[in-house]
Amino acid sequence: MGLYGWVGKILWVDLTKGKTTIDSSENLVKRFVGGRGVGQWLLFSQLRPETAPLHPENIIVFGTGPLTGTLAPASCRLSVDTKNLLTGGVLSSNAGGHVAPELKYAGFDFVAIHGASNKPVYLLIMDEKAEIRDASHLWGLSTWKTEEILRRELGDPKLRVASIGAAGENLAKPTCIIVDRGRAAGRGGCGAVMGSKKLKALAVRGTGEVKVAEPEKFMREVDRLWKKIDENEAVKFRRDFGTHGLLPLANERGLVGVRNFQDDYWSPEKVEKVRQEVLNEKFEIRKLACFNCPIYCSHLYRIEHGPHAGLVSEGFQLNLDWDFAGKLDIDDPVALIKINALCSELGLDIDNASAPIAWAFELFERGIIGTDETDGLKLKWGDADTVIELLKKIARREGFGKVLAEGSKRASEIIGRGSERYVSHVKGQDSIEAIRVDKGWALGCVTSPRGGGHLDGAFQSHRVPSAGDPRSYDSKAESVFWFERFKAIVDMMGVCYFATVWNHSDLLGPDDFVCLFSAATGVSITGDILMRIGQRVHNVEKAFNTLHAGFKRVDDYPPRRFMLESISSGPNKGASLDEAGWSRMLDEYYRLHGWDTKTGWQTAKGLEELGLVEVKEKLDRNAKLIS
Numbered sequence: 001m002g003l004y005g006w007v008g009k010i011l012w013v014d015l016t017k018g019k020t021t022i023d024s025s026e027n028l029v030k031r032f033v034g035g036r037g038v039g040q041w042l043l044f045s046q047l048r049p050e051t052a053p054l055h056p057e058n059i060i061v062f063g064t065g066p067l068t069g070t071l072a073p074a075s076c077r078l079s080v081d082t083k084n085l086l087t088g089g090v091l092s093s094n095a096g097g098h099v100a101p102e103l104k105y106a107g108f109d110f111v112a113i114h115g116a117s118n119k120p121v122y123l124l125i126m127d128e129k130a131e132i133r134d135a136s137h138l139w140g141l142s143t144w145k146t147e148e149i150l151r152r153e154l155g156d157p158k159l160r161v162a163s164i165g166a167a168g169e170n171l172a173k174p175t176c177i178i179v180d181r182g183r184a185a186g187r188g189g190c191g192a193v194m195g196s197k198k199l200k201a202l203a204v205r206g207t208g209e210v211k212v213a214e215p216e217k218f219m220r221e222v223d224r225l226w227k228k229i230d231e232n233e234a235v236k237f238r239r240d241f242g243t244h245g246l247l248p249l250a251n252e253r254g255l256v257g258v259r260n261f262q263d264d265y266w267s268p269e270k271v272e273k274v275r276q277e278v279l280n281e282k283f284e285i286r287k288l289a290c291f292n293c294p295i296y297c298s299h300l301y302r303i304e305h306g307p308h309a310g311l312v313s314e315g316f317q318l319n320l321d322w323d324f325a326g327k328l329d330i331d332d333p334v335a336l337i338k339i340n341a342l343c344s345e346l347g348l349d350i351d352n353a354s355a356p357i358a359w360a361f362e363l364f365e366r367g368i369i370g371t372d373e374t375d376g377l378k379l380k381w382g383d384a385d386t387v388i389e390l391l392k393k394i395a396r397r398e399g400f401g402k403v404l405a406e407g408s409k410r411a412s413e414i415i416g417r418g419s420e421r422y423v424s425h426v427k428g429q430d431s432i433e434a435i436r437v438d439k440g441w442a443l444g445c446v447t448s449p450r451g452g453g454h455l456d457g458a459f460q461s462h463r464v465p466s467a468g469d470p471r472s473y474d475s476k477a478e479s480v481f482w483f484e485r486f487k488a489i490v491d492m493m494g495v496c497y498f499a500t501v502w503n504h505s506d507l508l509g510p511d512d513f514v515c516l517f518s519a520a521t522g523v524s525i526t527g528d529i530l531m532r533i534g535q536r537v538h539n540v541e542k543a544f545n546t547l548h549a550g551f552k553r554v555d556d557y558p559p560r561r562f563m564l565e566s567i568s569s570g571p572n573k574g575a576s577l578d579e580a581g582w583s584r585m586l587d588e589y590y591r592l593h594g595w596d597t598k599t600g601w602q603t604a605k606g607l608e609e610l611g612l613v614e615v616k617e618k619l620d621r622n623a624k625l626i627s
Helices: 026-032 035-046 099-105 143-154 190-196 215-230 233-241 244-252 268-274 276-282 318-326 333-346 350-366 384-396 400-404 408-415 439-446 476-493 510-521 527-549 579-593 604-609 613-621
Strands: 009-014 019-024 060-063 078-083 090-095 110-114 121-126 129-134 160-163 177-179 183-185 199-205 284-288 298-302 312-314
Touching: 009 129, 019 129, 026 035, 026 527, 035 060, 035 078, 035 090, 035 110, 035 476, 035 527, 060 190, 078 099, 078 190, 090 177, 090 527, 099 160, 099 199, 110 121, 143 160, 143 199, 143 333, 177 190, 190 199, 215 510, 233 244, 233 276, 244 268, 244 276, 244 318, 268 276, 268 318, 268 333, 276 284, 276 298, 276 333, 312 333, 318 333, 318 350, 333 350, 333 384, 350 384, 350 400, 350 408, 384 400, 400 408, 439 476, 439 579, 476 510, 476 527, 476 579, 510 527, 527 604, 527 613, 604 613
Parallel strands: 009 110, 121 199
Antiparallel strands: 009 019, 060 078, 060 110, 078 090, 090 183, 121 129, 160 177, 160 199, 177 183, 284 298, 298 312
């Protein structure tokens, strides 16, 4: 086909029939570039609204971008796209590591899997060939053990593995897919989707190459951008301290939820106990990087003493501070390293696994539940041993863990007794971050198509001067609108978000991606066209949510707790979200998208302008389009 950047092939896997087929990906990438763009289009075009996430007909797509596996900085990302187990809508996740480049070297841009095996299997992909193999001996094992055994059995220490643990096997909703032991594709229960298909792992090895159209031009851009990243002060900070190093600043800005969001300010004394300098001094072995990344923001830790002595684990990120440190009031760094490692081994999404536990702790504190419901466990803030026990119960769907494995929203419906009041969720998926202070961050998190999370439209560096005041509702929609289109570009290209203007305004932006993309693929394009493609992808996701989950404007509002209860301590004491201010901000956001402000639905005109005629027609047939 003469494609550059892309390999040009998609591997289709039917686990029900036990068959694999190879097709061209050329038409898909011409329209949706790669990664998340292609994955989301496949879901929208092929899934029926009535198909449940755990039904064999559901599809899970593993995708790469045209820059994945090239020498472009941080060209390491793997997109995972499927139907969301917690929201019923769209799920798009993203993981670093080495699996995505290896998939390109093995000869495929995408792997699309449907059907379900009647016994545990894993998918072996090696140099343009794929084989569905028995995984009965791997079922029940941790992700770490699975990777170890597959490498030993196949005699290849460079084999790359994406797998699920006990949580995914038992169809717990707070699950993820673990890549290279310590990288996670999370949110939305994608681990359980793999579990429902009896698919234990993808094992990938390739010796091929990714060809670029203009090698000399491409390498000039690579050298220029590598230098830009390497010399950036924000990158230097992240290199030394990872995202966890931002904990003190995040705490001062009201971004750390405490004790299930009863407050958004954690005790500075507790912050001091777990700050990155402590981890670097006491536990760090060395720093780690994903494939071809100049940032190397991850850390490898070893615990030398105590009940967890001998544990070696990669992590942790700022999310662990949000999820288990602040939200559960755990200030023991050893316990947090252990919790992070356990979630990786079990295949638990730390964001979604921590939330129902924190919710249960608050219920216990308020006397709504007792030891009769919790299998005799006393739920006390900061008790890491109890948290560890509950994580195991969730993964096994055992006792009280069976309730928590449903996620907070569904668990509250099971418990009742007013417990719904203490759940913080967006579109059915548990909230990660505190959002009472920074209104732009909040808007980006809440309008995220996958149901909460800051890695879609939430922004750190604003695009307009008037968006600089985090407490103001003014001008936030414009920056969210810009960043959600830009993030779609980054996910389609297969590059890490940390290397871009989302991390710092002097890092990679749309024009840089234009230069890399054009030199890699030989396809001439502009920044405006790329941003338009990003908007197109976002609208495909929006339409999927409308059709499959029935979301409307009401689903783009924050959890009630963040509007009814204000921050009770710290520099942001008294801050909360105002419904009238939120509504004004949401109106502006919808107008920028060309969506109907009353319903939140898309319009025929807007979809036609984006070239999404098929999307318009499908919405119209289902009476969910504004003419």
